[in-house]
Each structure stands twice: as C-alpha cells, then as structure tokens.
Amino acid sequence: MTTPLITEEELQRQLAEPSSRRVAFSLVVRLYSKQIYWQIRRMVYSHEDADDLVQNTFIKAWEAIEGFRGEAKVSTWLYRIATYEALNFLKKRRSEEEHRISPSEEADAAYLLSRLHADEYFDADEVEERFQKAILTLPAKQQLVFRLRYYDEMPYEQMSKLTGTSEGALKASYHHAHRKILELLDAEE
CATH class of the missing domain: 1.10.10.10 (Winged helix-like DNA-binding domain superfamily/Winged helix DNA-binding domain)
Structure with a gap:
C-alpha cells in the first residue's frame, strides 16, 4: 500500500466531518485507486471490467461514507467493498453462463483465461x-x-x-x- 500523505486518523477525521468530506474522499480515491484496481483486476482478469468495478467501488464507498465509523482502516474498508464488487460481478457472470451452458469450475477458469487473453494489456x-x-x-x-x-x-x-x-x-x-x-x-x- 502507498504511504499516505496524511495520517489514517486525520483522514478518518476529515471523512467524518461533512465540511471536509468531499476533499478527503478525493484524496482517498487518489491514494487507493491503483491498489483497488489491481485487487479487482486479479480477480476478474479484464482491464475494462476492473475499471468499471473500481468506479463502482468508489461510488459505493461515497454512498456509504456517512456510515463509515473508522473501526477499520480506510484501505481495509475499500478492499472489502472492492472484493464484494468483484465477487458479485463474477457471481452474476456465472449466473448468466448457467443459463447458456452447464456450469463448472473448469468453464469458469476457461472463461476468465479467455478474458485475460482478450485483454489488450495482457502481455x-x-x-x-x-x-x-x-x-x-x-x-x-x-x-x-x-x-x-x-x-x-x-x-x-x-x-x-x-x-x-x-x-x-x-x-x-x-x-x-x-x-x-x-x-x-x-x-x-
């Protein structure tokens, strides 16, 4: 993880304060976007899907910011949201596949690898x-x-x-x- 330019305690304080929340959240996005992207990318194997899920992660985080109580680090909170976003995406994709073919772990793996190969950034x-x-x-x-x-x-x-x-x-x-x-x-x- 990147060492923040601000302490965790200060960041959480600014996120809790309505007058500084927007600026603090933009800092959160700058600090953690790359880590969240790679966490998701390793799960879904597609740049486009990962980009979409990163956006969804930060949208959900912003929508839930008032409920963030600082019981965990900001990064842990974001990782949790990102993990659930990626897992829900994979579950939805798996559900869509079930309607077309008989589901199996091999089919899931083959699909993800095909996404990896189709990704222009995979080298x-x-x-x-x-x-x-x-x-x-x-x-x-x-x-x-x-x-x-x-x-x-x-x-x-x-x-x-x-x-x-x-x-x-x-x-x-x-x-x-x-x-x-x-x-x-x-x-x-």
Whole structure:
C-alpha cells in the first residue's frame, strides 16, 4: 500500500466531518485507486471490467461514507467493498453462463483465461499464464486469500478484518493454496 500523505486518523477525521468530506474522499480515491484496481483486476482478469468495478467501488464507498465509523482502516474498508464488487460481478457472470451452458469450475477458469487473453494489456508469458491457471484451480476463498497475501502482501490481521475469518484459518488457507499451486506448477514441468 502507498504511504499516505496524511495520517489514517486525520483522514478518518476529515471523512467524518461533512465540511471536509468531499476533499478527503478525493484524496482517498487518489491514494487507493491503483491498489483497488489491481485487487479487482486479479480477480476478474479484464482491464475494462476492473475499471468499471473500481468506479463502482468508489461510488459505493461515497454512498456509504456517512456510515463509515473508522473501526477499520480506510484501505481495509475499500478492499472489502472492492472484493464484494468483484465477487458479485463474477457471481452474476456465472449466473448468466448457467443459463447458456452447464456450469463448472473448469468453464469458469476457461472463461476468465479467455478474458485475460482478450485483454489488450495482457502481455504475460507462458509461465504467468500457467501461474494464473493454477490460481484458478483453487476454491474461491483460497483464491482470494492467496491473491491478498501473495500480491498485496496483506497482513493476516487486516485480511481477517476484511473477510471476517480468523487469522489461523487464513494462514491455513494460504498455506494450502500455496502448496496446491506449487504442486500444479511442478506437475506441468
């Protein structure tokens, strides 16, 4: 995460104050847009979808700003909103697919990989593609935990606040995900 130009406490104070809320929120958008984009992008694999979901995340955050009580960091609050936006998007897409074909995890993975390849910004090599395929074999919760820990280096304590899961369960989930990914990558060599 980017080190803010303002302390967390000051940012939360300004967000709580109606007279400074708009300026503080624009700072929140500037500080966290990139991290939120990449969190979502790793889940949906499409630049256009990620851009739309980032906008939705900040719209929902703005609409809910009066209810933000500062019980979690601003970044944790935004990650939670972004995660739910991405998961709801994937659920909706999966529901749309169910009406056309018989749903399966393989179909979901194939769809997401096709989105990745269709994305003009995707320039990864074969190793990255194999890595992404391995991540997609994990259950949804393990995918989320793995991405937050591996890519964002999110501490388990913050992940716990984000997901509502105990730190011990998150550590176990990450360990199992990591092991499965290594096994899959080793098997392909």
